[in-house]
Amino acid sequence: MNRYLLKHGRILDPAQGLDMQGDVRISDGRIAAIAPSLTPDGGETVLDCADCWIAPGLVDIHVHLREPGQSHKETLQTGGAAAVAGGFTSVCCMPNTQPPLDSPTLVREILTRAAHESPCRVYVVAALTQGMRGEAPCDYHALQRAGAVACSDDAFPVQSAEVMRRAMAGCAAYGLPVVTHCEDKTLSDGGSMHAGAVSARLGLKGAPASAETVQIARNALLAQQTNCRLHIQHLSTAIGVALVRFFKAQGVPITAEVSPHHLLLTDEACAAFDADAKMNPPLRTETDRAALTQGVLEGVIDCIATDHAPHAPFEKAQPFGAAPFGVVGLETALGCVLHWNSTLPQPLTPLQLVHLMSTAPARLMGLPAGALAIGAPADVTVIDPHLRWRVNPDALHSKSRNTPFKDWELLGKARYTFVGGVRVYTAS
Ligand SMILES: [Zn+2]
Numbered sequence: 001m002n003r004y005l006l007k008h009g010r011i012l013d014p015a016q017g018l019d020m021q022g023d024v025r026i027s028d029g030r031i032a033a034i035a036p037s038l039t040p041d042g043g044e045t046v047l048d049c050a051d052c053w054i055a056p057g058l059v060d061i062h063v064h065l066r067e068p069g070q071s072h073k074e075t076l077q078t079g080g081a082a083a084v085a086g087g088f089t090s091v092c093c094m095p096n097t098q099p100p101l102d103s104p105t106l107v108r109e110i111l112t113r114a115a116h117e118s119p120c121r122v123y124v125v126a127a128l129t130q131g132m133r134g135e136a137p138c139d140y141h142a143l144q145r146a147g148a149v150a151c152s153d154d155a156f157p158v159q160s161a162e163v164m165r166r167a168m169a170g171c172a173a174y175g176l177p178v179v180t181h182c183e184d185k186t187l188s189d190g191g192s193m194h195a196g197a198v199s200a201r202l203g204l205k206g207a208p209a210s211a212e213t214v215q216i217a218r219n220a221l222l223a224q225q226t227n228c229r230l231h232i233q234h235l236s237t238a239i240g241v242a243l244v245r246f247f248k249a250q251g252v253p254i255t256a257e258v259s260p261h262h263l264l265l266t267d268e269a270c271a272a273f274d275a276d277a278k279m280n281p282p283l284r285t286e287t288d289r290a291a292l293t294q295g296v297l298e299g300v301i302d303c304i305a306t307d308h309a310p311h312a313p314f315e316k317a318q319p320f321g322a323a324p325f326g327v328v329g330l331e332t333a334l335g336c337v338l339h340w341n342s343t344l345p346q347p348l349t350p351l352q353l354v355h356l357m358s359t360a361p362a363r364l365m366g367l368p369a370g371a372l373a374i375g376a377p378a379d380v381t382v383i384d385p386h387l388r389w390r391v392n393p394d395a396l397h398s399k400s401r402n403t404p405f406k407d408w409e410l411l412g413k414a415r416y417t418f419v420g421g422v423r424v425y426t427a428s
């Protein structure tokens with residue numbers, strides 16, 4: 001096993017409120033020591049981390065790895081490579097694969113394969129209903145025993161309130177969080193972008209904000225009724241932020257995530273009919289974007305998650321209305337978040353940023369990650385927070401190229417990523 005000494009870094013561990021200059025020793029796959037100064041012992045690789053952050057590996061709880069069934073978009077291997085290149089050491093993969101991950105056998109199969117094929121740790125969010133058809137709850141106890149950390153129908157949200165109530169009561173019985181993409185399909189009705197002035201100008205069918213907010217309210221009320229842990233995915237609306245704030249104040253066990261693209265982009269990004277700006281929920285207005293930023297600053301929004309949703313170039317090359325929803329995000333998330341933060345009048349501290357992208361999401365999903373504990377497996381990301389770099393889609397490790405940040409100049413990038421003490425990524 002390789003041994004490393006990370007020298008002269010800014011060590012950030014939100015789990016213990018640690019922010020100090022110093023060195024970190026990685027040995028036998030674990031974090032062996034953290035101190036202001038450690039002496040190299042001769043047998044270890046010394047990496048100069050001056051002007052860099054040494055942080056717990058980043059955690060992305062919303063990723064589509066596309067296996068089984070859609071390996072032309074992404075695989076456990078390529079998705080894992082994209083993750084570690086983005087500084088992520090743990091990801092949660094979504095169940096809307098072909099077939100959907102609605103059985104213990106499928107959950108175990110992904111976990112077993114990922115352990116061999118992915119350089120990043122992979123956790124499974126299993127389906128919430130059988131076949132993700134929104135009709136019948138799954139066997140949650142069996143899914144949990146197989147290793148599922150939560151349940152979700154993500155892109156195929158349960159439309160029946162009564163089915164949702166039963167599913168949430170079922171998950172609550174085993175302490176499984178229910179993770180929801182909030183969309184009333186009768187309101188979104190096949191809209192391909194946000195319904196507003198821009199969609200009217202472009203002549204594209206839109207999905208209104210209410211398609212999201214109606215289901216956030218419904219799911220929060222059902223969480224209150226069933227005492228189920230509810231996590232709202234990719235919050236995109238100002239009213240949605242207000243609803244999460246309201247229900248948190250009522251003591252409802254609700255948390256929420258926001259994606260980097262919703263923090264940085266608005267529906268104006270759709271103006272060139274570029275399908276790489278098409279995702280679900282859609283990019284919304286500047287009012288919404290500003291409210292999401294405020295939600296993060298206030299702590300109403302708990303964490304950042306990418307909703308990394310790779311699609312092949314030929315799929316995204318279709319006309320805007322016909323192209324599939326989704327963008328890749330693993331390799332641009334960190335650069336987007338630090339860039340976004342640099343635009344704020346009162347930016348978040350490095351410790352707060354690492355909390356949003358590592359410690360908080362790990363806690364939400366109950367993952368053994370998000371901390372730099374002595375003796376714990378060395379999942380560590382060394383981040384250069386000052387590096388300005390340009391996004392080149394052809395240089396992505398993902399199998400897909402569908403980024404809305406093509407040619408953007410972002411701020412901050414992973415330099416080294418370690419998973420279990422193994423250096424799985426080194427920036428070129
Ligand atoms: Zn979704």
Ligand SMILES: [Zn+2]
Binds near residue numbers: 062064094154307309
């Ligand atoms: Zn998703």
